[in-house]
Amino acid sequence: MIRQRTYFTIVVISLSFSFASSSADAENFVQCLYNYPRTTTSISNVVYTKTNRSYSSKLDFSIHNLRFKSNTIPKPLVIVTPLEVSHIQATIICSQRHGMQIRTRSGGHDYEGVSYVSKHPFVVIDLINLRGIQVHVQKRTAWVQAGATVGELYHGISKKSKTLGFPAGVCPTVGTGGHISGGGYGFLMRKYGLAADNVIDAQIVDVKGKLLDRKAMGEDLFWAIRGGGGASFGVIVAWKVKLVPVPSTVTMFNVGRRLEENATEIIHKWQLVANKLDENLMIRINLRRVNSCQTRRLTVQADFESVYLGGVDQLLPLMQKSFPELGLVREDCTETSWVDSTRVRAGFRRDQSPDGLLNRTQLSVVSFFKGKSDYVRDPIPDVGLEGLWPLFFEDEAADAFVQFTPYGGRMYQISESEIPFPHRSGNIFQIQYGVYWHEQGKVASQKHMKWIRKVYKYMEPYVSKSPRAAYMNYRDLDIGMNNNDHTSYDQASIWGVKYFNNNFKRLATVKTKVDPQNFFTNEQSIPSLCKRRK
Incomplete structure (x- = not known):
């Protein structure tokens, strides 16, 4: 006692x-x-x-x-x-x-x-509070402060031009500071590459408290913050981005196919053609579980979601030639403006105000979430897909998804060392895994985390190897963490090469130059090569 x-x-x-x-x-x-x-x-x-x-x-x-x-x-x-x-x-x-x-x-x-x-x-x-946006139509550029969201940027561009856009993400509430510094992709990726590929200047406050633009920071640091994560090097204040031309009319479709509607066979064909389609066309797949209308049992639905930079009259012949298995018809398609396509893809109704893009809160109820990512270099065989489907029928998968985003086009034309983001040619598509849940408590969290880790383990034979690559903006601490404030390069490489492949060493070299004592640090920050002071 x-x-x-x-x-x-x-x-x-x-x-x-x-x-x-x-x-x-x-x-x-x-x-x-x-x-x-x-x-x-x-x-x-x-x-x-x-x-x-x-x-x-x-x-x-x-x-x-x-x-x-x-x-x-x-x-x-x-x-x-x-x-x-x-x-x-x-x-x-x-x-x-x-x-x-x-x-x-x-x-x-x-x-x-x-x-x-x-x-x-x-x-x-x-x-x-730092979310100002200045659009220069004639120069096709914009300055966007790091606190602005992707939706605010899209909205700001649309107020000045109906034929300019920017290749960033689908979720409008994501902040441009982190999104662009980690890469940033969406439905314009195959045409124009990543958000980070289209940055032409930036402002960052460094460890000494100095405000630096591209000229003052030098090309090494400017290289590092475009895809290597700005938080490892300082505080990003603003980006100067290159705006890209978009047609006044784009075409959207969202076609769902369930397992009983030959979804597995259609996905197989998608893997063979998605990265080879016209670069104006992006078709991603969102996999989720639903109730079958025919059997009233659980099944898996593949939603083929697309934005085509052109009219429906150009899209239909292209689809008939390259991907007839989907069975796309005119009634599946909607012609709209580019900015309206960003709203619909984000979950807004077509009759809602464009000002919805300015809303910084989520469209749906905030819930618990865990995500992971992969890259696929060879088509997943049918037996691999068929082994995935039963995992969707488990209790923890009620609000889960697996998303396939195709490569090709501009992504194959940019060198893997052009910016720190290395996932370029050789990849057919990227996978994002996600699971949501609403139950409170540690037990519920452990169950859902265990589920997504099981899916990730199951997919191991079908995805990239040596390293098993991952996307930094889908941060995943499961793949490795820094030990402490002065993690060694070798320790950090466990996760670093998965995000950055051969670019990781150069990122560490830049870090050593601009922040040798590793002040800007977190669980997956780029390490300094300097030895710790005793």
Whole structure:
């Protein structure tokens, strides 16, 4: 009994000391911010500590995954929502002075919550107030601040031009800061490549608090932040992007085929032609479970979702020639504008206002989520697909999906070393696995996480090898994590080569040059090659 009481006393004292220490760190850090000399707008209005009434609402607003919203998840000591670059500079300098880590959040869609969760005392820089967009139609360029969402960018472009677009993602609430720095792809990928392929300048605040553009940062750092993840090197402030021409009319279709409607055979043919189709045509497959109308039993449906850069009269002959197995007819197709196609693909109804793209919250109810990714270099045989279908019938797969996104076109024309994103020629398509659930508690989370890991393991024989590649924007801590703030290059390579292949060493070299002491660090940040100071 005496030992138990002694242990309890020690724990209470330890926790109390830790809380007091953290509170003192936060107070000293905030005082440093207030004393920072170069801010033109008072920073006090954008600083939120845990004692502030708005703290929880500011933190929770951009959390799109309930896995990282529970009380057991570490919370930032301070949240800063900058109104100007000097607020970012002050936060970086004061964080270093007072031993705080920085996590930078632009949209909050990080699959593992890395942009707003840390085990160490940390500060969140939430860029939600820095979301200005300047579109220059004649130059076909735009400056977009890192806190703007993909939807806000699409909306801003459409207000200035009906025949310009940008090749970024489908989800409109994703922040451009993280999305573009990790690659970024959508229905324009086969025509124009990734979002990161179309960046022509950028602004970043480095570890010294300096604001750098492309010329000032140099080509090595500019290379690294376009696909290598900006959070490893500094805080991205803005991107200058190249806008791309789109026709005034595009054609969409979404055709569902179930297992009893020869879905397996149609998917097999899709694998043979999807990466060879006209580059104006993107057809991705979304696999999910549904109830069969015929048997009233569970079945798997393959939704063939497409955007074609042209009219239906051009699309139908192309499909009849290259992919007649789908059975596409005119009634399946809808002609619309490019920006409206982005709204519909995001889940909006056609009769909803285009201003819906400005909504920073999810279209559906926020739930728990886990995602993973793969790349496929050889067609998955029918026996492989047929072994996948039963996994959809398990209880945990009620709100699961497996998505196939085709390659080809522009993606095959760009070198794998042009930017850090290496997944180019040789890939037929990319796979995204995802599972949602709504039940609270550790047991439910473990069940669904176990399910998606089982699917991932099952797919191993049919996907890329040495390494088994993965997409950084579908961050997956299962594939490896840094040990600590000074993880060795070899340790980080366990996950690094899966995201970046042969580009990983160059990323580490750039990191060593611009952030040798590894201040900008997280569970999957690029490591510095410098040895740790004793």
